[in-house]
Amino acid sequence: MPDWPSILNPDRHILCTGGIQSVGQDLRGFLVGFSASAWPAANRAIYVPFSVQGIYVCQKIFWANGTTSGNIDAGVYDVNQKRLLSIGSTAQSGATAIQSATFSLTLYPGAYFFGLVMDNGTGQIFQAGTSAAAMGAMLQTTQNTAFPLPDPAVMVAAASGAVPLMGITNRSFI
Numbered sequence: 001m002p003d004w005p006s007i008l009n010p011d012r013h014i015l016c017t018g019g020i021q022s023v024g025q026d027l028r029g030f031l032v033g034f035s036a037s038a039w040p041a042a043n044r045a046i047y048v049p050f051s052v053q054g055i056y057v058c059q060k061i062f063w064a065n066g067t068t069s070g071n072i073d074a075g076v077y078d079v080n081q082k083r084l085l086s087i088g089s090t091a092q093s094g095a096t097a098i099q100s101a102t103f104s105l106t107l108y109p110g111a112y113f114f115g116l117v118m119d120n121g122t123g124q125i126f127q128a129g130t131s132a133a134a135m136g137a138m139l140q141t142t143q144n145t146a147f148p149l150p151d152p153a154v155m156v157a158a159a160s161g162a163v164p165l166m167g168i169t170n171r172s173f174i
Contacts, residue, residue: 014174015050016167017114018128022050023138023163027128036066036096036124040160045117045146047077047155048163049139056107061087062100062174063116063166066124068092073148074166076105077113083151086115092123100174113155116164119147126165138163 018024018034040046061074075086087101116125140163141155 013171014167014169015052015056016165017048017050017163018165019050019167021052022048022114022167023140026138027130027163034064034126034128034165037127037129037162038124039118039121040162041144042121043117043119043145043147044159045115045143045149045153046160046162046164047113047115047141047143047153048166049111049113051111052107052109054109057170058085058103058105058107058168059172060100060102060169060174061085061166062098062169063164064126065092065094065097065099066126068095069123070118070120071147072099072119072123073115073117074101075115075149076107076168077115077153079111079113081153081155083115083149083153084112086149086151089119089148092118098174102172113141113153114164114166114168115149115153116166117147117149128163128165130161130163
């Protein structure tokens with residue numbers, strides 16, 4: 001199947017935490033941007049909500065690295081906290097670069113969560129930062145002791161104001 005646009009898919013080709021399908025518009029309201037920051041705590045998963053408007057066939061999941069250290073796991077969850085996809089423990093590589101993993105997952109219209117976790121608190125991810133209360137208002141949640149990403153997730157109120165820059169694409173490239 002080619003990577004050409006489809007009029008049947010109203011979603012953009014990249015769905016990410018900084019976009020309109022996630023908390024991007026809310027972050028702009030707080031006047032915060034993304035910069036490389038150390039992960040808030042070892043083994044802490046961060047779950048960020050996003051929505052899909054049409055059938056969306058995912059091909060890659062990605063995140064933006066700062067300095068690299070240790071391992072990372074990225075995934076997608078449904079609103080019932082069921083893990084739909086996890087890439088498993090993956091070495092963080094490519095300082096100040098986009099890192100991605102190929103997978104296949106079909107999402108249907110509805111709400112979902114991006115999940116990201118690191119096994120240490122020294123590796124960096126590009127993140128937007130504000131208060132934990134603001135993140136809670138945006139429905140972001142966290143989970144401690146969650147490496148690799150668990151199934152199901154046990155999502156609790158945001159423990160930090162970090163929003164990692166990550167997303168999915170329906171293209172074979174980013």
